[in-house]
Amino acid sequence: MNFTRGESHVLESVVAAAQLLGVDLDAKQQAQFQRYRELIELRSKQFNLTGHKTWDKIREELFIRSLRVLSPAGGNVPTPEWFAGKRAIDIGTGAGIPGMIMKIALPDLQMTLLDSIGKRTNFLIEVANELELTGLEIINGRAEDLGQERGHREQYDVVVARAVARLAELAELTIPFAKVGGTVILPKSQGVQDEVEEAAAAAELLGTAPALVLEVDKPGTSPPDDMVYWMKISTTHREFPRRVGIPHQSPLILQSDDE
Template sequence: MSHFSHLFEHWQSTLNWSPSPDQLEQFEKLYELVLEGNSQQNLTRITAPDDFWEKHLWDSLRGVLNYWERENLQVIDIGTGAGFPGLPIAIAKPSWQVTLVDSKQKKVAFVEQTIKDLQLTNAIAEAGRAEDINKISPYKKKYDLAVVRAVGSPDLCASYCLPFLKKNGTAILYRGQWLPEESEQLDIFCEEQGLQVVQQDRFQTPLTMSIRHSVYLSPRSTSISNS
């Protein structure tokens, strides 16, 4: 049974991209694996198919839309939980290499098993705290994109990302609301750390019209294209 085929038009109209039949099958299987995993541990409260599509699949991909045309990127997903946004990104972009990091061993075990079940050759899961992993050489300054979704204040998220980034890399903070005081905190942090906010992208989700934000940060002297 297909959970998401009725949403096919939405992929195209909002992301200007549609999954192949194989990718659609992987998204379906990911959904089933998360539902199954939920019976063992608390992975997500979002379990209705349309909600899952919008809040986990669509939202994961929307954050990296600016980089969609680029191939062979190295991506790290910090605090991945049940694998978001990293797993949808790995499914949608087979040429990207995605590393999914979480401090909770049980979550990482779930993500590792899911990578195997989905036969994703471009994703690996790593257990540990971002602030420890980002100091060691296989990970430090190795990534084009560091993505982080809802694991604390923006400046904290940025501080996790920064050591992972190549000198022209970008951190992408996935946020729901974006408050003026968060913006101020982040500006202060960026000033101290030699970062710049290159874009704040405010958008609506396609089904529930919820407001979301993606905030893009780079080490100073690099810029982002809006293509």
């Protein structure tokens, strides 16, 4: 695929962002990012894929900000190499954020994209076909249902979800997918500590160690993210996740004795 000078210039920032994380995008991957961008712009005109309509916003808020999930923050926090050969799932992926970005950047990553809206999953199937991606599963469904299925329950090394709910609700929608020893990674806007404390009892009940929260401000020029990490240390009780809608209506929040 040949790029115009302008396209080549703006794509260079995506390449540089990936390099900052230790990921070198080859010509094929760069072409995949470019085509993905074109498909997002094209299909967003037909139905609401994302609120970001310009290439500048797509590049910064969707592409580069999604790469932060791969940020090498040190210690037990995953680096790009840590993801190699892992099985991951993106809950409530929407237009493929961040799961599709992770898959293009790390082709060996076995990725499942889950969304409840058929138009979005149909779009993702189109993207997968156009980009000739393998090792990618796209599912139209609800986390509450899929999280109870044998082929998906406690089968993933990495579980991600971006901006789909508060942490107390996300805990029940994500943790049941992680195998013991797996990690749930949740990018959130800054100032997440109240949510972390609110969700602490739920995370413990569902089988994780206390959350690790790290500020990640690179790559890109978007505001810093608070990256929330939950490490799965014990199996999740069969009761969870509960039926569709219940985690949203009645999240697992510890009530005080006088309530």
